């Protein structure tokens with residue numbers, strides 16, 4: 668979190684949300700007494716300016732609900748969320764909020780609205796009523812950022828899944844958001860498509876200085892973040908750097924997740940008495956083993 672400014676841009680306080688229909692005015696205690704299942708459960712959480720955060724958790728742990736609450740798609744039943752100072756309950760500021768925080772979903776097909784790539788990317792800025800030259804500039808720069816500029820005249824449905832997802836991301840970038848939420852945006856892609864999207868996510872954070880939060884099922888992807896949050900039953904059960912979170916292998920396993928394979932191998936070798944540094948990625952693992960073996964003169 669070295670480049671992070673300690674200003675919370677997304678702040679959740681006591682946030683609970685249930686998909687059950689609640690009677691008007693029912694208190695939180697009453698709702699709980701009635702057994703309303705809380706998809707997000709009394710959550711206190713801060714996302715700080717400039718962070719790159721991965722959110723992990725088993726199916727149904729509340730990750731998507733959390734993301735939708737941050738973007739004002741859902742409104743808490745109890746508690747409050749402040750997003751860049753906007754309370755997500757302020758309906759008349761929803762457009763302002765969505766300009767600050769963009770969201771990219773899992774299925775690129777559901778996010779593409781136009782029949783030509785550049786028209787699709789222009790859709791958001793056009794709705795905001797910008798002049799044509801401003802729209803052109805935003806579309807070109809967004810398409811270049813995701814390396815899809817040369818496809819600007821193509822038909823989206825003829826592109827690969829990964830390319831479509833990059834177009835969807837360009838559509839969000841063209842809105843110039845401060846923060847982007849990704850809800851398993853790599854899940855439907857092949858390994859190359861996934862790597863491309865992860866590279867773009869890191870670039871948005873490292874070069875474009877966006878605050879980035881991405882939900883993933885892939886431990887290797889989570890290991891690339893600066894902060895990892897693990898959710899279970901609508902609560903945060905682990906929150907720290909990837910090294911901190913993944914070093915507690917038992918806790919991760921207890922909620923039905925795995926640590927990255929390289930981390931696990933490192934832990935096993937350490938148990939066997941090998942002195943190894945923290946290992947998160949395959950590259951870390953290769954380097955650590957090479958160094959250790961060189962020291963041993965092997």
Ligand SMILES: Nc1ncnc2c1ncn2[C@@H]1O[C@H](COP(=O)(O)OP(=O)(O)OP(=O)(O)O)[C@@H](O)[C@H]1O
Nearest residue numbers: 686687705706724725726727728729730731732733
């Ligand atoms: N539209 C809905 N109606 C009713 N219950 C829902 C709805 N969407 C989610 N839920 C429930 O809310 C809880 C949290 O779901 P959520 O989709 O936020 O989890 P998730 O961590 O994103 O899961 P996944 O990894 O499967 O995407 C789950 O118990 C789920 O069954």
Ligand SMILES: [Mg+2]
Nearest residue numbers: 730731732850
């Ligand atoms: Mg989900």
